[in-house]
Each structure stands twice: as structure tokens, then as C-alpha cells.
Amino acid sequence: MERRPTIIDVARHSGVSKSTVSLVLQNSPAVKAETRAQVCRSMEEIGYVYNRAAATLRSSTTGLVGLVINDLRNPFFAEFATSLQMALSERGLAAVVANTDENIGTQEQMIGAMIEHGVAAVIVSPAYGEGHGGFDALERAGIPTMQVLRRGDARTDLFPFASPDYQEGGRRATEHLIEMGARRIAFAGGLPERAVTLRRMQGYREVLADAGLPELILTGRSTRAFGRELGARLPQDHPEVDGVVCFNDLVALGMLSGCHEVGRRIGPEGLRVVGFDDIEECAQVWPPLSSVRCDIAQFGEKIAHVVLDRIGAGVWPYSEWFSPVSLRLRASSTSS
Template sequence: MASRAKATILDIAREAGVSKSTVSLVLQGSGLIRPETANRVRKAIEDVGYVYNRGAANLRKAHSNVIGMVINDLTNPFFAELAVGMERVFQSAGIVPFIANTAENPVRQEEVLKSLMEQDVAGLIVSPARGTRPDAFRRLETAGIPVVFAMRRLPESRIPVIAPDNHRGAYLATRHLIAKGHRRLAFLGGSSDLVVYHERLGGFREACEAEGIGPDETAIVEGETSRRGGMACLDAVLALPQPPTGALCFNDAVAFGAMLALRKQGLEPGRDFAVVGFDDVVEAEHYIPALTSVAVDTPGLGERAAHVVLKMIQSRTTRAEDHIGAVNLVVRESCGPNRSHETRIHSPGGAA
């Protein structure tokens, strides 16, 4: 007599009308599955005659050592430094990291996440792309895969976040510009669909309000978080009837672009217009003039994110505390000397 083929998880999933990952969670006794769904899966297990080999499952779990690093923009030196910090921890732990660059494309991000789930990834560190839907990570949470957000958070998400103190960093940078004598200020770059943008803009506005600088004395220009974006933002504020004399940029890449745009207009960064960046990438110290920037322990944050996801995997949990890293302002040359009086820029072609 021919023996009956052994039932599989796929047979259970088909019988219960659920996904393979849902069946796996029920078999593991996860509390993430609704009781009615879990009961339906258990009935299907009995109906198809499935026998769960827990020893084999644990062996497979023990040998799952692939962790995904899904980064929004690896062309930005900041995120490259962040990834290096993560990889350093994984290498010392004997983990093979899989790294993907989504190029700020949420569709590409979704494809990468789906592929990693199919490869039975043990955990994920993600810096979400712009335009990521709030529910984009729900399937991962349901599947019980540990996920940590690096640098960016999503509104109302419970996924733990590793990020710098964006509000305080922007506040310190803006106070520095004001202490230099600047009263007309700009915030350049970034997009209002990012939580980090509102955190940094909030610090900028708080510092301005504390010093009695009103909205009519500030200019806020959204733009790409790149050199090209910085150039476009700087050109926009110089065209204003009363242009600002200093700017806090969303990140260092925007600041580098702003300084390039100043020179194209015949103005010298530091001397004619003060520029402050955010992130303090390696290039900031060696730029001409050297860029004043909010220092973030980028490799340290990457290492922290890696340690957190490893601990989550070992503890078999999807929950962890957020970590907000300390920041400080590194003062260099891009803000120039203190201003004895305001210099008004009459036109994009020069300064009076």
C-alpha cells in the first residue's frame, strides 16, 4: 500500500486560509495571532494530520543568521557611516548582513522587504524611505520578525527607533547662528512628510522664538536632502526681497550644496553667509570652509541598532525601547566671525 505524503505547513495554510507565516507563529505559540485565527489553524492541523517537529524547527532557527540592513540612501555619506557601524557589530557576532539601498523609493523598499521575508531573515534594521506607508511593516510585525528603525520613525508605529536628538541638535545650531549676530535665518532642505524634518524644524523654531525672532524674519524651504537640493534651496532664499544671512541645513549634504550655490552667486560661505549642517559627516571637517555641524555619533548609532536587533532576536521579541542619542555642535569656519552689524544681500549677484 502506498504511504500517504506527509502533511506540510503549506497544507495547513491552504486548509485554514491563512499565510505560511501565520501557521508558523501558531506552531510557536506566538501571542500575535488573534484567538479565532489560531483556533482555525489548530483545527486545520488536526484535519491534515500534521506533526510538528519542534527539534527540527529550533535547529533551523538556531542557524538563521541573516539580518537585513535596508537603507534609504547609501549615496549619502551619513547613511554609509551608519551602515559601517551596524556591519562592524554583525561581523564580530558572526552574522551575515544583507544590505540594500532603496534610493528613497518605497516601492523598491517593499520589494526588498518581501524578498527578505521569503529568505526567512532573522531580523531587520530599516531606515524607511520617503513616502513609506504607516502600515508598510505590519506583515513583518505579524510574522514576529524583529525590526528596528534607524534614524527615521513612522507616525504611530510601535517599532523601536534608534536616532539622534534631532530637536536639541537643531536648537543648538540655531542658537549658535543667533549668537553670531544673525537675525534673519533660514531652514533649508528636508520634506514635511518626514518625522525627522519636523523634529529639526521644531528645534529651529524654538530657538528663534526664544530670541524674539518672528516668522517674518525666517524662511523655510523644503527640498531634496542632497547637494542639488541645497543649491536649489539657497538660490530660492537669496531671491527673497529680504534674504537671510544664515541658514541651518537639514543635513550636511544640503549644507555642502548651499555653499556651492553661494560661490556661484559670488558670495563666500562664512564671510557673506553663515551655514550650519547636521550629522557632521567625515567630509565636514575637510570642506572649505570647514563646516560647522551638529555632531551625531553615526557609527555608534549604527552599532546600537545592531545590538538592539540581536538582543531582540535572541529574546524572541519584537519590542524594545527607543534610543535617542546625544548630540553636540562642532564649531568650525562656515559661520565666520561675529557680525558687528547685519549685512544685507541686495541681490543674488553680490552683497552690500
């Protein structure tokens, strides 16, 4: 069956009325045990999934929305999840939040559990790895699903994708460093086979190509530990580097520590560093860290409204959407 099975399909398959199926779904005591078992077998055989939360949303009551996040330890993703959850709460909805810890198997398991519990929609910041990661199950269940911040499934006609404009962020960070006088600019962090790394890197590469400047790609895990290690060895391995665009703020914050360990100054009189995401800590460290601001709180609110509108209208407004970014300049890259 190509389309999602309906109550009518269950009724026909089990040989009972539509109203009887509805009573089974409502756990009504008026249905005999034998009939209930017969209906449940039919639902399983034809792949029917009752989306209780979507039904309650259509009745303007409360429901559940699944939120699957690849790494809630990262402040960037945690802020997104918080803002989205609060936006849903304002509409009388609850978010079921799951952290997959970058494990595709855990993602599949969590999505399966959310389907069983009848979420009205699912919002996924996918983990990377082999396998479908639960997207095929979401398609079969007919649950509206949106990918955010990362793209884990290429079928954006089924699972629309939204993120900040990472390419533009990489471009702005690199242009800023050139304006500040940097001429040997490195891109640091991020695993090279991942689309999110390539998008952030693409803006950097385009600007350098236009300026006739060489690239220096220093990829690695997007962690403080990697940034600290790189910052400590950068003066010895690449003494000519005078500017760095970091894959994210964690790498940049680690780089500040690594440079401090070996006595390398950060800022106009040393190495100019720009992070990416503009998490809260960027303004609290010393020197304060320049960063590409994604306004992730507003992004989370926007996604909540898009998904809720999709539940009500039945149509996604787009297959891809990129929110604008800006550059927050601080002492790590400029004296002003």
C-alpha cells in the same frame, strides 16, 4: 490566528508529528514526498514562516539580519549601514543589505524577500510613500523589526524607533548662530510633510521663538542641487539672511557652492552656515562646514547590540530612543 503559528500548529493541521515537521524544515531525505507536500501546504494555509536565522541564533551559531536602507547614496545612511554591518560581523552574523532608493514598493519587495530567506531580525530606515511598506508582513511573520533614523510605521510597540535627537540638533545649531550674532536665520531643505524634517525644524523654531526672532522656512529636496540653487539665489531673494541651518550636510555643501558662484562669502564676514549629520566631507571642503554631529557610527553599533539582545531576550528595551548629538564648529559659522 492572532499569534504567530508554531511547528505544533503545523503538525496538528497536517496530521503529522512535530518531529516530522522539523524534518521537513531541515530538508531531510527521510520524509516522503507526499508527506513533505502535505506539510508545506499546511504551512502556507496557516501562514507559518520558518525563521531559520533566528533558530540558528538561538543555538549560538551564525545567522542573517536584514538591513533595509532608504538611500545608500547618501553618505550619512551609508556610514550607518557600514558601522551596523561591522558590529554584526563581530558577533559572527551577516547583514543582508538592501537599498530601496526611496521607493516604498521596493521596500516592500525587499522585506518580503528577507522574510522568505529567514532573517532573524530586520532593521529598517524607511522610505516614505503610500502603503504598509512591508511592516504588516513582518508582523505576520513575527520577525523582530526596528525602525531607525526615520519612522515609517506608527506602531512603535511592535516596531521600536531610534534616531539621533534631531530636535536637539536643530536647537543647538540655531543657538550657535544667534551666539555668533546672526539675527535673520533661515532653515533650508527638507520636505515639509516628513516627520524627520519637522523634528529638525522644531528645535530651530523653538529657539527663534524664545529669542523673539522671525522664522524663514525654505524647504526643498535634501540634495546638493537644491542647496546650490538656493545658495545662488539667496542674496537676491533674501539679502537680509545672515545665518542658515540646513536640513542636512548635502544641502549645506550645495549652498557653499551656490554662494561661491555669486560671490557671497561664507563665515563670520558673510553668511554663516551650519549643516546636519557631520559626514566626513564636512571637514574636507573649504571653508570647512560646521555641522550637527550625530555620531552615526556609534549609533549603528548601538542598534546592532539592541537588535541582537532582542533576539536573545525576546523583549525590546524601549519603544523610542533618541541618541545624543553635539555641534562640530568649523569656519563656515565661526572664526575660532
